[in-house]
Amino acid sequence: MRYDYQRADWGARPAKSRTLLTWSRVRKIVIHWPASITPIGATPEAIASYLRAWQRYHQAVQGWTDIAYAVGVDQAGRVWELRGADVRDGATAGQGGTTQSILAILAIDETPTPAMLTTLRHIAHELAGKAAKGCTIVGHGDAGSTRTDCPGPQLRAWVRAGLPAPTHTQPKEDIMATKDELRTIIREEITAFMHAPIPAGTTDRPWTTTATDALAAAAELEYIALADGTRVRTDDAIAAIYERITKTAAGEEPAL
Structure with missing residues (x-):
C-alpha cells in the first residue's frame, strides 16, 4: 500500500509489539472514526498531533501495544500509516485477527469530503481484495463486536449503502x-x-x-x-x- 505519510512522518512511538496479519483469516474490513468533539484540522501538522495523542492514550491508558488502527484517511484523501496495513489491528474488540481497520480522520461535527470518501472506498476495496473470499466492508457499529455509533451516522449510512462513489458538486478552478x-x-x-x-x-x-x-x-x-x-x-x-x-x-x- 502507498502511504502519503508513514509512521515517522507523524512522530509515532515504537510499538510495544507487533503481529503480522494473516490475510486469509480476515473476514471484515472495518471503518472507524475517532469521535473527536473538537475539530481536527486539515494540515498534516494538526493531524499528526492528534495521531500522537491517540497513540499515547491507546498505549498508556488502554494498555494496548500501539495506536489501535491500521490505516488512516484524512479529509484531503491522504493515506496515513498507523499500525500498517499488514499488521494486526486492535480496533475491533473480540474479532481475533479476523478484521482490519481503517480510521476516517474527522470530528463528530465534520462532514466527510468527497476526497475522503474516494480514498476510503479505494483503500477498503484494496484491503478486501487481500482478505478471505467473501470479506465484507462494514462500519464499526455493524461489525458485531460492540455497541457503538462508530463511525458516525454519515459514514455508517454510506458504508451500508455499499460505499458509493461520491458526487462532486463543489466547483473550484480549471x-x-x-x-x-x-x-x-x-x-x-x-x-x-x-x-x-x-x-x-x-x-x-x-x-x-x-x-x-x-x-x-x-x-x-x-x-x-x-x-x-x-x-x-x-x-x-x-x-x-x-x-x-x-x-x-x-x-x-x-x-x-
Whole structure:
C-alpha cells in the first residue's frame, strides 16, 4: 500500500509489539472514526498531533501495544500509516485477527469530503481484495463486536449503502491538460483495470492508486480545460473514462 505519510512522518512511538496479519483469516474490513468533539484540522501538522495523542492514550491508558488502527484517511484523501496495513489491528474488540481497520480522520461535527470518501472506498476495496473470499466492508457499529455509533451516522449510512462513489458538486478552478495527457491517463487506467484482481465480495474492480489520485484531484474541479481552449465538465470526463474502461475490458472497444 502507498502511504502519503508513514509512521515517522507523524512522530509515532515504537510499538510495544507487533503481529503480522494473516490475510486469509480476515473476514471484515472495518471503518472507524475517532469521535473527536473538537475539530481536527486539515494540515498534516494538526493531524499528526492528534495521531500522537491517540497513540499515547491507546498505549498508556488502554494498555494496548500501539495506536489501535491500521490505516488512516484524512479529509484531503491522504493515506496515513498507523499500525500498517499488514499488521494486526486492535480496533475491533473480540474479532481475533479476523478484521482490519481503517480510521476516517474527522470530528463528530465534520462532514466527510468527497476526497475522503474516494480514498476510503479505494483503500477498503484494496484491503478486501487481500482478505478471505467473501470479506465484507462494514462500519464499526455493524461489525458485531460492540455497541457503538462508530463511525458516525454519515459514514455508517454510506458504508451500508455499499460505499458509493461520491458526487462532486463543489466547483473550484480549471486545470490545463493536453489531449495527449488525458489520453495517457485513460490508457494507463485501462491497462491497470484489465490486470487488477476483483476484490472479494464485489464485482467491481478498484481504481489503481495513480489513477485514483489523478481522478480524485480532477473531481475537485468543475472543468478540465484543454490546451486547445475546449472546456470539458469534469464529471462528464470521469464518466466517459469509466465507460471506456468498462467497454475495453469487455472487449467492446479496442484499447487506446
